[in-house]
Structure formats: structure tokens, C-alpha cells
Amino acid sequence: MPEGIEVEYYRRGAEASIDRSITSLMADDLYYLKGQTSPSLLQKALIGKELIRARRIGKLLLLDVDGGDILGLRFGMTGRIIVDGSAPIEYLEYSSERNNPAWDRFIINFNDGGSMRVRDPRRLGGVELNPNLSRLGFDLYTITMQELSQVLSSSSRPVKSRLMDQSEVAGxxxxxxxxILWRASVDPRRPADSLDEKETYILYEHFKKTISELTSLGGSHMGILQDHRTRGGLCPRHGIPLERYKVGGRTTYSCPEHQKG
DNA sequence: CTCGACTCCTGTTAGC
DNA sequence: TGCTAACAGGAGTCGA
Incomplete structure (x- = not known):
């Protein structure tokens, strides 16, 4: 599913839509419009305008419009962006291999005949005009050791829950x-504030390395653990069955050998 | 503050 | 073989 890495790819793809005049929109799926966003507000903000910049905070793609508005795109679990018919990410975990235009939830048409569309089979993403950015935490690409340390030391919640909390770490x-926890040999259930300075540093190093490595490899699904994150899957390092359980309601896999305690 | 439980959604898959 | 139920997870809400 799109995580920060995929959305960064989407952002790069969306740059192809910069400086092109917008002539029309398709925003028929009202469920897909979040907050106060409506088709008429979108028309007002976008028609006759241009996108001037593509930014990203965590999993949120932000497109600045030359009238001062900001178009926010979220992709949920199965959403992708398609500019002029081509998608920056073709393969998406848990999404359909098929490419059905009926899954287009939002389309911007340009005066040169091209388009930018959000194709999302499961409709868990959304479009929001001028989204509230104040609740987003440190971005996964720019977070510092000090910031990670601050996030972890200020809570006794499970370290995994803390890392996935978008208001703490975005993306x-x-x-x-x-x-990341598998690589860093940290049990996802451990209280975040139980990691000492050295463990936090090790986690930070693996965090940064994982993000940069998987960004060059092409996405979150390229991780070492990914193919083994299934029922009965084996730890790629130790060859023993991975544990499967829930943390904060999310399915979690970890190795009982090198991620214990 | 933190937790689980619930909601949204729909294509895929596990299991009878 | 064919059906149904569970599952996947990003994000939000709600009550304990």
C-alpha cells in the first residue's frame, strides 16, 4: 500500500502536472471528497489555474495551486496517481493488478489534453482542499535522531504504535x-520509552537506511521482510517461523529469535 | 494519556 | 466447483 515512499514517487510523478492550465475536473464521488471539500469549491479553486508545486508530508501529497489554495491527496491503501496515462508506481501491495478506469475517483484535465487522476479501487483515499497540516509529525525522510528520540521517550505505548502514529512520525x-523493527532487532511490542540511547540510535540508523534503500529499490514492498510477512512465513535471517499478532489493531510480524524483549 | 472496538471501503483469498 | 466469510490496512471516531 502507499506509504511515505510510494507517495514520494507519486509526488515526483505529479511534477509532470506543474504549470499546465486546468480546464475541467471530475469529482463525482462525493465520498472521496473530505472535510468541507465539494465539487463547487474544487471548481472555484482549480479551473483556469495551474499547479505550481508538488510537495509531500508523510503520506499526504500537497499540490499548491496558483490561486493560493492547496490540493491535498491521500491514497489510503490502494490509491495511485496517474499522470497522462502513466503511473509512477505500477505494482501496489494489496491492490488489484487490474487497471480499471472505473476506479478513477478524481480527475484533473489540462488544456493540452492530458490529465492527472487518482485511481483507487477501495476508496480509502481522499481529496481535501486546504487540509489541516498541524497534526502531522516529523516526515520520514527528514526526521533527525533527536526527533526520533523525543517521539520514543515521551510515551510508553508500544514502539510500533508510536512509529505509526502520523502525528508523531508522518509516512x-x-x-x-x-x-524497520525487524532490521533493528526491536520487539514491536516494547514500550517506546524503554529503548535506551544506544538502542534508539541503532533503530534510527536502520530507519534511515531502510527508507533510502527502499526508495532506490522502488517501494515499500521491496523490503527483506515483505515476502515473508504471511501466515507461516519464516524469518529471512533465522529461518524460523515469524510470530504473528496485533499491535494497535495492526497485523504484526516479528522474529521471536532476534526481536525478543 | 492510552487502549480496544468500531467505522468506512472493496478486491482477494481462505475455507467450508 | 462455488459460495461466503474473513482479511487486508489508512484514518477517523468513540467510550472506557
Whole structure:
């Protein structure tokens, strides 16, 4: 599913839509419009305008409009962005291999005949004009050691829950979080504030390395753990069955050998 | 503050 | 073989 890494790819893809005049919209799926966003507000903000910048905070893609508005796109679990018919990410975990235009929930048409569309089979994403950004935590690409330390030391919740809390760290999803904790040899259930300075540093190093590595490899699904995150899956390091359980309601896999305590 | 339980959604898959 | 029920997870809400 799209996590921060995929959305960063989407952002790069969306840059192809910069500086092109918007002539029309398709925003028929009202369920997909979040907050106060309505088709008429979108028309007013976008028609005759241009997108001037593509930004990203965590899993939220932000497109600045030349009238001062900001178009926020969320992709949920199965959403992708398609600019002029091509998608920055073709393969998406848990999404359909098929590519059905009926799943287009939002379309921007440009005066040159091209388009930018959000294709989302399960409709867990959404479009929001001028989204509230104040609740987003440190972005996964720019978080510092001090910031991570602050996030972890200020709560006794499970370390995994803390890392996935978008108001603390923005951009980590379930798969990336399992991958990072697996690499760092940390039990996802451990209280966040139980990690000492050295453990936090090790976690931070694996965090940064995982993000940069999977960004160059092409997505969250390229992680070492990913293929083994299934019932009966084996730890790629020890060859023993991974544990499967819930943390904060999310399916979690970890190795009982090197991620204990 | 923190937790679980619930909601939304729908394509895929496990299991009878 | 064919059906149904559970599952996947991002994000929000709600009550304990």
C-alpha cells in the first residue's frame, strides 16, 4: 500500500502536472471528497489555474495551486496517481493488478489534453482542499535522531504504535514499520520509552537506511521482510517461523529469535 | 494519556 | 466447483 515512499514517487510523478492550465475536473464521488471539500469549491479553486508545486508530508501529497489554495491527496491503501496515462508506481501491495478506469475517483484535465487522476479501487483515499497540516509529525525522510528520540521517550505505548502514529512520525505504514523493527532487532511490542540511547540510535540508523534503500529499490514492498510477512512465513535471517499478532489493531510480524524483549 | 472496538471501503483469498 | 466469510490496512471516531 502507499506509504511515505510510494507517495514520494507519486509526488515526483505529479511534477509532470506543474504549470499546465486546468480546464475541467471530475469529482463525482462525493465520498472521496473530505472535510468541507465539494465539487463547487474544487471548481472555484482549480479551473483556469495551474499547479505550481508538488510537495509531500508523510503520506499526504500537497499540490499548491496558483490561486493560493492547496490540493491535498491521500491514497489510503490502494490509491495511485496517474499522470497522462502513466503511473509512477505500477505494482501496489494489496491492490488489484487490474487497471480499471472505473476506479478513477478524481480527475484533473489540462488544456493540452492530458490529465492527472487518482485511481483507487477501495476508496480509502481522499481529496481535501486546504487540509489541516498541524497534526502531522516529523516526515520520514527528514526526521533527525533527536526527533526520533523525543517521539520514543515521551510515551510508553508500544514502539510500533508510536512509529505509526502520523502525528508523531508522518509516512510510516504497517509494512515499513515491521521492516524497520525487524532490521533493528526491536520487539514491536516494547514500550517506546524503554529503548535506551544506544538502542534508539541503532533503530534510527536502520530507519534511515531502510527508507533510502527502499526508495532506490522502488517501494515499500521491496523490503527483506515483505515476502515473508504471511501466515507461516519464516524469518529471512533465522529461518524460523515469524510470530504473528496485533499491535494497535495492526497485523504484526516479528522474529521471536532476534526481536525478543 | 492510552487502549480496544468500531467505522468506512472493496478486491482477494481462505475455507467450508 | 462455488459460495461466503474473513482479511487486508489508512484514518477517523468513540467510550472506557
Amino acid at each position: 510510516l505504514g504497517n509494512l515499513l514499520t515491521d521492516e
